[in-house]
Amino acid sequence: MNPTPKFKHLETLAIHAGHHIDPSSGAVMAPINLSTTFERKADGSYTDENVYSRSNNPNRRALEECLAALEGGATAAAFASGMAATMSLFQALKTGDHVVGPDDVYFGTGRLAQELFGVWGLDYTIVDMTDLDQVRQALRPNTQVVWVETPSNPLLKITDIAAVSSLAHQVGARCVVDNTWPSPVCQQPLLQGADIVMHSTTKYLGGHSDLVGGALIARQNDLFFQRIRMIQQLGGAVPSPFDCWLLRRSITTLPYRMRGHCENALKVARFLATQPGVTAVHYPGLESHPGFAIAQKQMSSFGGMLSIQVPGGASDALAVANQVKLFTQATSLGGVESLIEHRYSVEGPTSRTPANLLRLSIGLENAEDLIADLAQALSH
Numbered sequence: 459m460n461p462t463p464k465f466k467h468l469e470t471l472a473i474h475a476g477h478h479i480d481p482s483s484g485a486v487m488a489p490i491n492l493s494t495t496f497e498r499k500a501d502g503s504y505t506d507e508n509v510y511s512r513s514n515n516p517n518r519r520a521l522e523e524c525l526a527a528l529e530g531g532a533t534a535a536a537f538a539s540g541m542a543a544t545m546s547l548f549q550a551l552k553t554g555d556h557v558v559g560p561d562d563v564y565f566g567t568g569r570l571a572q573e574l575f576g577v578w579g580l581d582y583t584i585v586d587m588t589d590l591d592q593v594r595q596a597l598r599p600n601t602q603v604v605w606v607e608t609p610s611n612p613l614l615k616i617t618d619i620a621a622v623s624s625l626a627h628q629v630g631a632r633c634v635v636d637n638t639w640p641s642p643v644c645q646q647p648l649l650q651g652a653d654i655v656m657h658s659t660t661k662y663l664g665g666h667s668d669l670v671g672g673a674l675i676a677r678q679n680d681l682f683f684q685r686i687r688m689i690q691q692l693g694g695a696v697p698s699p700f701d702c703w704l705l706r707r708s709i710t711t712l713p714y715r716m717r718g719h720c721e722n723a724l725k726v727a728r729f730l731a732t733q734p735g736v737t738a739v740h741y742p743g744l745e746s747h748p749g750f751a752i753a754q755k756q757m758s759s760f761g762g763m764l765s766i767q768v769p770g771g772a773s774d775a776l777a778v779a780n781q782v783k784l785f786t787q788a789t790s791l792g793g794v795e796s797l798i799e800h801r802y803s804v805e806g807p808t809s810r811t812p813a814n815l816l817r818l819s820i821g822l823e824n825a826e827d828l829i830a831d832l833a834q835a836l837s838h
């Protein structure tokens with residue numbers, strides 16, 4: 459048999475990485491392996507190191523190999539949700555360690571820091587991650603993780619991954635990037651100096667709003683990542699074989715779906731920027747965005763997420779959300795269908811999100827239909 463050649467293009471990796479013809483049946487598409495337990499042979503060995511499904515199983519291994527390849531990493535660990543991945547990363551730290559995180563961050567990540575870091579004895583400093591001086595000043599000898607989310611949620615702020623990674627490395631800390639919004643198609647943080655990538659695979663990787671999952675992918679399989687692997691296997695926040703299979707199936711079309719999301723989002727953003735009923739459009743693909751130059755340097759395209767601000771306050775933003783017909787008012791993102799959300803009323807009184815902001819997940823419908831829907835909603 460010829461060895462599998464190494465491919466580097468994402469379209470090819472999305473289909474072939476971690477994918478094998480099933481040796482027992484010849485099935486071209488991988489079967490779902492539901493068995494929780496695997497045969498121990500007379501000599502004490504196991505087939506492909508499959509022992510017990512919490513520790514490992516064929517569907518999870520195929521998914522992890524694929525995720526590692528897509529991000530250019532050495533290894534990956536799949537989890538039952540994005541938050542389980544984030545939790546596992548911070549559980550790998552020890553009491554007294556220090557974390558630097560951004561002011562604009564996924565709401566659940568911010569709450570995790572607020573509710574649990576104190577109890578765990580982790581120190582935490584919040585900075586505007588787009589300001590490198592603030593990052594530099596926040597770093598300490600005991601800083602272990604600098605957490606980056608770019609584009610950020612929900613303001614689409616852009617952080618320079620290469621610059622923050624090199625600052626983190628100066629004090630021996632790791633740069634961890636939540637790459638959920640851009641997906642590896644638009645941005646590959648490990649290739650720019652980051653150490654670990656986190657994903658909520660619930661979003662673009664899953665792509666169809668029908669599964670919850672998460673992942674951590676590392677540039678090196680070092681002692682820290684081995685600790686994360688131990689927490690994955692021992693803590694047990696693992697995805698089911700069915701979810702791994704479903705996710706692996708979705709990833710085959712990820713590069714093509716992302717092209718549609720990015721193309722549509724840019725058209726919608728350009729339209730919204732011309733509207734008097736919109737006071738701000740936050741999309742890193744617009745030349746007017748303050749992070750445009752850095753986005754151009756580190757992203758190959760600008761993703762399917764954007765947010766807008768409308769004149770007035772919460773009730774004015776909600777009025778627009780209540781007028782759209784094609785967009786569905788719902789949380790989450792990254793599915794084929796377009797969603798709109800008023801984050802401020804979802805996040806509640808501790809929200810840092812502007813009250814007049816609407817977050818849009820641009821789907822794969824025709825861009826003209828999406829624009830017509832927003833135009834009629836804004837003209838009310």
Ligand SMILES: *Cc1c(COP(=O)(O)O)cnc(C)c1O
Nearest residue numbers: 539540541564636638658660671
């Ligand atoms: C959704 C999301 C998460 C959390 O992932 P879950 O799969 O919901 O647990 C983390 N970060 C970002 C940017 C997200 O959009």
